[in-house]
Amino acid sequence: MGYTENELAKDLENQEYKFGFVTNIESDKAPKGLNEDIIRFISAKKNEPEWLLEHRLKAFEIWKTMTEPEWAHVHYNKPDFQDITYYSAPKQTKKYESWDDVDPEMKATMAKLGISMEEQQRLTGTNVAVDFVMDSVSVATSFKAKLGELGIIFCSFSDAVQDHPDLVKKYMGTVVPTSDNFYAALNSAVFTDGSFCYIPKGVRCPMELSTYFRINEGGTGQFERTLVIADEGAYVSYLEGCTAPQRDENQLHAAVVELIALDNAEIKYSTVQNWYPGDKDGKGGVFNFVTKRGICERNAKISWTQVETGSAVTWKYPSCILKGDNSIGEFYSVAVTNNYQQADTGTKMVHLGKNTKSTIISKGISAGKSQNSYRGLVQIHKNAHNARNFSQCDSLLMTDECGAHTFPYIECKNSSAKIEHEATTSKIGEDQIFYCLQRGISEEKAISLIVNGYCKEVLNQLPMEFAVEAQKLLAISLEGSVG
Amino acid sequence: MNDTIQQNKLALFTEHLTLSNLAFSSDLKEEALTVLATNDFPTTRQEDWKYTRVGRIASIKAIQNQQNSSISLPEMIDDSMLLFVFENGRFRADLSLSTLPAGIKIKALSSCNSDELSLVGSLVKQENQVFTALNTAFATDGILIHIERNQKISSSIHVLNILSGENTASFTRNLIVCEDFGQAHIVQEYRSQEANSSVTNVITEIFVGANANLTVDKIQHEEQGNFAVLTEQVDQKKDSTFTINTITLDGTLVRNNLNIEVNGSNCESNLNGAYLLKDNQHIDNHTIVDHKVAHCLSNELYKGVIYDKATAVFNGKVFVRKDAQKINAFQSNGNVLMSDDASVNSKPELEIYADDVKCSHGSTTGQLDDEAIFYLRARGLSEKAARNLMVSAFIGDVLEKIENPSVLKMVQSIIQKKHGWEF
Numbered sequence: 001m002g003y004t005e006n007e008l009a010k011d012l013e014n015q016e017y018k019f020g021f022v023t024n025i026e027s028d029k030a031p032k033g034l035n036e037d038i039i040r041f042i043s044a045k046k047n048e049p050e051w052l053l054e055h056r057l058k059a060f061e062i063w064k065t066m067t068e069p070e071w072a073h074v075h076y077n078k079p080d081f082q083d084i085t086y087y088s089a090p091k092q093t094k095k096y097e098s099w100d101d102v103d104p105e106m107k108a109t110m111a112k113l114g115i116s117m118e119e120q121q122r123l124t125g126t127n128v129a130v131d132f133v134m135d136s137v138s139v140a141t142s143f144k145a146k147l148g149e150l151g152i153i154f155c156s157f158s159d160a161v162q163d164h165p166d167l168v169k170k171y172m173g174t175v176v177p178t179s180d181n182f183y184a185a186l187n188s189a190v191f192t193d194g195s196f197c198y199i200p201k202g203v204r205c206p207m208e209l210s211t212y213f214r215i216n217e218g219g220t221g222q223f224e225r226t227l228v229i230a231d232e233g234a235y236v237s238y239l240e241g242c243t244a245p246q247r248d249e250n251q252l253h254a255a256v257v258e259l260i261a262l263d264n265a266e267i268k269y270s271t272v273q274n275w276y277p278g279d280k281d282g283k284g285g286v287f288n289f290v291t292k293r294g295i296c297e298r299n300a301k302i303s304w305t306q307v308e309t310g311s312a313v314t315w316k317y318p319s320c321i322l323k324g325d326n327s328i329g330e331f332y333s334v335a336v337t338n339n340y341q342q343a344d345t346g347t348k349m350v351h352l353g354k355n356t357k358s359t360i361i362s363k364g365i366s367a368g369k370s371q372n373s374y375r376g377l378v379q380i381h382k383n384a385h386n387a388r389n390f391s392q393c394d395s396l397l398m399t400d401e402c403g404a405h406t407f408p409y410i411e412c413k414n415s416s417a418k419i420e421h422e423a424t425t426s427k428i429g430e431d432q433i434f435y436c437l438q439r440g441i442s443e444e445k446a447i448s449l450i451v452n453g454y455c456k457e458v459l460n461q462l463p464m465e466f467a468v469e470a471q472k473l474l475a476i477s478l479e480g481s482v483g
Numbered sequence: 484m485n486d487t488i489q490q491n492k493l494a495l496f497t498e499h500l501t502l503s504n505l506a507f508s509s510d511l512k513e514e515a516l517t518v519l520a521t522n523d524f525p526t527t528r529q530e531d532w533k534y535t536r537v538g539r540i541a542s543i544k545a546i547q548n549q550q551n552s553s554i555s556l557p558e559m560i561d562d563s564m565l566l567f568v569f570e571n572g573r574f575r576a577d578l579s580l581s582t583l584p585a586g587i588k589i590k591a592l593s594s595c596n597s598d599e600l601s602l603v604g605s606l607v608k609q610e611n612q613v614f615t616a617l618n619t620a621f622a623t624d625g626i627l628i629h630i631e632r633n634q635k636i637s638s639s640i641h642v643l644n645i646l647s648g649e650n651t652a653s654f655t656r657n658l659i660v661c662e663d664f665g666q667a668h669i670v671q672e673y674r675s676q677e678a679n680s681s682v683t684n685v686i687t688e689i690f691v692g693a694n695a696n697l698t699v700d701k702i703q704h705e706e707q708g709n710f711a712v713l714t715e716q717v718d719q720k721k722d723s724t725f726t727i728n729t730i731t732l733d734g735t736l737v738r739n740n741l742n743i744e745v746n747g748s749n750c751e752s753n754l755n756g757a758y759l760l761k762d763n764q765h766i767d768n769h770t771i772v773d774h775k776v777a778h779c780l781s782n783e784l785y786k787g788v789i790y791d792k793a794t795a796v797f798n799g800k801v802f803v804r805k806d807a808q809k810i811n812a813f814q815s816n817g818n819v820l821m822s823d824d825a826s827v828n829s830k831p832e833l834e835i836y837a838d839d840v841k842c843s844h845g846s847t848t849g850q851l852d853d854e855a856i857f858y859l860r861a862r863g864l865s866e867k868a869a870r871n872l873m874v875s876a877f878i879g880d881v882l883e884k885i886e887n888p889s890v891l892k893m894v895q896s897i898i899q900k901k902h903g904w905e906f
Contacts, residue, residue: 071530073834380848382823397838400806410829411534412848415820419848421831427838 033082036060039189042087046158046192049165059178059188066182069315072344073373073405076313079252079287086190086223147205153198154209157225160196167198171229175258175293175321183254183315184291187223191256194225199234199265208463210239224255230265230300237268237463251276252287253311259294259302263324266301267294270462271318272470275310280368282340285312292316298324298353305461307470308335308343317375319348322356322384329358332458336474337370337402346376346393346407351384351417362393363455366402373405380417387417395425396454492541493523493613499546500652503622505592507603507656511619518609518616525613534796534828535738535767540682540710545652547571547623554578554647554676561889564641564670565589571646571681572623572653586634587667592625592656599627603658606688606716606744614712614738618686622656625685630665632692639668639887644683646673646705651681659699663692663720668700670890673713675705682710693720693747700890704733704897707762714740721747721776728885729756731766732897741770748778756785757881759902760793760825767796774803774810777837783814786881788874789825790902798830799844805836814844819851819877821870871904 031038039060043053068078147154153164160168178188199205230236240257253275261267269292278285288311294302304318320329331347349358358378366372374393395404406423428450436446452459455474462470497519503512524541525532550570556578567589568578574591583589592600609616626642646653661667673683683705691697705711711734719725731737743752758766772781787795797816818827831844851873859869875898885891898904 395833395835397835397840400808400838402838403834403836405835406831406833406844408829408831408846410846410848411826412818412820412828413826415823415825415850417820417848418850419846421829421844421846423831423833423844425833425835425840425842427840 032085034084034086034190038086042190042192045087046161048161051169052161055173055178056189059185060190062179063182063185063189066179066185068182072315072375073371073407074313074315074342074344076287076342081186084252087192147207150203150206151200152203152205153196155196157191157194157196157227160227164196164198167229168196168227171258171260172225172227173258175260175295176256176291181291183289184256187225187254187256187291191223191225194227194255196226197228197236197238199230199236201231202233203231204234205236208237208239210241222251222253222255224253224257226255226257227260228258228267228269229260230262230267232262233264234262235266238270239463240269240271241274253289255290255292257290257292257318261294261296261300261302261327263298263300265297266303268303268463269294269305269318271304271306271308273306273308273310273314276312277310277341278312278339280339282312282369285341286310287312288314288316290316292318293321293348294319294329295321295323296327296329299326300324301328301330303330303332303461304347305332305458306334306345307458307462307474308333308345309474311343312341314341314343314345316345317348319350320358321350321352322358323352325353326355327353328356331358331360331362332461333362334365334455334458334470334474335363335372336365337367337372339368339370341368341370343371344373344375346374348377349379349389350377351380351387351389354383354385355387356384357388358390360389360391360393361457362391363458364393364395364404365398365451365454366395366404367398369399369401371403371405373407374423375407375409377409378411378419378421379409380412380414380419382413384414385416387414389417389419389421391421393423394454395423396451397425397427493519496524496541496543496545496652497617497621499544500621501547502620503654505600505603505622505624505656506595506597507600508597511604511609514609515616515619518611518613519620522611522613522616531769534794535736535765537736539736540712543652543680543682543710544650545682546650547621547652547654550647554645556643561639561641564639564889566641566643567626568643568645569624569626569655571648571651572625572655574624574626584636584638586631587636588627588629588631589640590627592622592627592658595627600658602660602690603656603688606690606718607686607714614684615686615714618654618656618684618714621652622654622686625656625658627657628659628667628669630661630667630695632662633664634662635666636668639670639890641670641672644671644673644685646675646678646681646683646709648677648681649679651678653681653683655683655685657685657687659687659689659697661689661691661695661697664694665692666696668698668887670700670702670887673701673703673705673711675709678706679708682712684712686714686716689715689717689725691717691719691723691725694722695720696724698726698886699728700885700887701727701729702890702894702897703729703731703737706733707735707764709734710736712738712740715742717741717743719743719745719747719750719752722749723747724751724753726753726884727755728881729754729768730882730885730894731756731758731768732894732901734764734766736765738767739769741768742773743771743781744773744775745779745781746775748776750779752779752781753884754781754783754785755881755884757878758785758787758795759790759878759898760787760795761790761902762793763791764793765796766793767798769798771800771802772812774801774807774812777806777808777810779807779810781810781812784881784884785815786817786878787827788819788821788878789827790821792822792824794825795827797828797846798832800832800834801842801844803835803837803840803842807837808839810837810840810842812840812842816844816846817877818848819874820848821850821874867903868905871902875904
C-alpha cells in the first residue's frame, strides 16, 4: 500500500514536539507583573548604568500609550502582561571559565537539542562559537578568546553593557527605535539579555557566530535583545537557533534584533526557529512577536535567512533599510505551519539609496488546520534611483483545512525602479507524485522529494552547520513528508 | 478631540443634502443614517484607505440638485446604442431613449415602485462604509436594467452619467439584473461638463443569473478638478460569465471599488482595468474576487501608465473559501512610471483556504526600456512617438479586451486627445 495523503495528515497530527522537556534548575525570578519597580529590579539585577535604566523607563512610558497591533492575519488570546515574569535567571549565575565547569544537566539539555558543545568543540574545533542563552542569562561563551585576537567582540548583551557601553549606547535603538511598535517598546523596557557582536573594520569573522535561545522557566517571557555591528568592510555570519520545551500555557517571546552594516560590510543572519508550537488541538505554544531589522550603509549587504517551523503564533518581519547607495538586502524564508499554528511573516525592504537591490524568496508550507501568511513591504523612495526588487512568494497547501495568504505591499516613488513580484499558491501536483510513483519512488518519498525541492532555494542559503539542523526541523515539523 | 473635529466634517458635508425619496426599503436608509452618525470620512489609518486621502472630497460644500438644461451631448459612441442620460444623479428623459426592444426593462429608479426595488441594498454592506451609506441615504436616481430570462439583447446599452456645476454631489444608485440565460452589453460612461469641485458617488448592484453573460465597459473621464467614488457589487450564479473593463482616463481623485462574489460553480469572471494618469491625479482601484464555490475561473489584469506627479493605487484581493476547490485565479498588475515624481502603490493579495487551487498573482513596476526606445528611434521615430508607441502597446493588452469596436474607438480617441498617443 502506498503512503496516502490521509495517512500523511494523520502522521502530522500525531507528531509530538520532540524537544519538550524541562530542565530542572532552580531559577532566580522576579515577581510577576510589569511596573516601574520591576524595570528597576531588572536594571539593578544586571547592574546597569543609569542611562540604560532611563532608556528602559522611557520605553515603558511609551509602551503604556500603545495598543497591541491587530492587523496581522492571526487570532489568539492576548497575553496578560501583568501575568508574566519578566526576569528569570538560572540561580548559578557565576560565569564558567571552561566548558567542563558547566552544569551537567544543562549540558544534557544541549545534547538533546542536538547542539552538543563537546561534540562541536571536538569535531568542528574552530568552526562555531556558541553563545548559549538559557532563559535570560547567557551561561556559556566559547571561543571568546580566539575571537578576541581579531578584535571581534562576541558576548552577552549584559556583558556588552558593562564592558563596551560606548558601542551599545551608540547603536542600540538606532535601527529599531523604542517607539517602533508595541512589542519593540515592551522589549526596550524589559529586555533581560541577548547577544552582542561587533566586528571591527576590515575583519572577516573566521567562524559562524551562533546563539541559542530557549524558554525554560514556565510563565516567563523572553525578551532578547541582539545587536550585531559590522564595521566598515567587515563580514560576519550569525546563526540563531530556537528550541523551547513543551509548555501548556502560552509563552511570550518578544525579541528585538538590530543589525548594523557600515560601509562595505556584510552581515548574514540565519535563524532556525522551533519554539513549541502547541499540541495538535492548538493548546499552548509560544507567541513569537519579534522585531528584526537591519540597516545597510554604502555598498553594504544584509541577508536574512529563516526557517520557521515552531511557535503557536508568529509575527515576524526581518527587514532591511537600504540606506546607502549600492546596498543589498536579501530575505530567504521557509515557514512551515501545522495543526493550529498561525504565522504572519515576511519582510520589509526600504530602498533609500541609489542602485539598491533587494531579493525576497518566501516559501510557505501549510498543513493541518494552520494559517500561513506572507506579508511584505517593498518601498522605493524618491531618491532611490535604479532600485531593483525581485520578490517571489510561493505557498504549498497540504490539506484542505489550512490556509495560505499573501499580502504584499509595493510602494514606488521613483520611475527608474524595477519591481517584480510574483506569488503562486498550489498543492503538491498529483502529476508530480504520479511521475515519481511510476518510477518506483514511494508516495512518502515523493512528497519528501517535492517539499525538499520546493524549499531548496532557501535551504541553500543556510551555512553548512545549520542546514543539517534546518532539515532536521523540517523533518520533525512535517514528519512523514520530508525525508 | 480629533474625533469631534472629523465628525463635524461629515456633518458639514451632509448639511445641505436632502434624503433620498427613492422607493427602496426605509430600513436601509435608516441604517445608512446610523452609519453616517457613528462614522467619519475614512482616514489613511484605515487599511482600505491607506493610500487615498479623501480630505478634498470632505471639504466640498456639497449641494445636490443642480441641473443644466442647456447641456448638449457631444459625439456619441454609436447611434445604434440604447442611450440613457443622467445628470448629477437625475434622469434626463429629454435626452434619453424612450422606446425599448423586447425582453428588457429599463427605467429610472425614481419611477420604480418598492417591489421593483426590492433588490436594492441586498448586495452591498453599509457597516462602516461611509461612501456606501452616503449613497444609500441621499441617492437621487439611477438606472434599473432588467434583462429577462433567455433574452439576448443585441444592441448595447449606454448609460451616460454627466457631472456639471460647482460643488455638486451626485449620488446615483443603479441596479442591473441579468436573469438566467440572459446576455447583454452595458457601457457605463462617466463624464463631466463645466463641472468643478464636484463629486460623483455611484453604487451599482449587479446580479448575474445562471448561464447569463454580462459585459460592462466602464469608461471614466470626468475632468480634473472633480472626484469620484464608484462601487460595483456583483453576484454571480452558476455557469455565468461576467466581464468588466474599467478604463479610467481622467479625474482628480477616483476610487473604484469592484467586488465580485462568485456564488455558483463553473463561473468565469474577467476584471480588466487600464488607467492613465497625469498632473496631480490619484486613481485607486480596489478589487475583491470572492470565490465561494468550486470550479471557477477568474482573470484579473490591471495596467497603468503614470505621468507627472500622479499616484496610482492598486489593491486586488482574491479569496478562495474553504471547500472552493479547483479554482483558477489569476491576478496581474503592471505599472509604468513616466516621471520621477510619479508613484504607485500596489497590493495584490491572496487569501486561500482551499488546497486544490491554482492561484497566482504578479505585480511589476518599471519604466520604458531605453534600448527599445533606441531601436525605434534608430528607425526614424521621434522620441515622443517612440514612447507613445511603447505605452500604447503596454496599455493595449487591456484595451484589446474591449470587444465592442465603437467603445474601443471612443476610448482611443479620448486617450489621443488627452495624451497625444496614436493608435
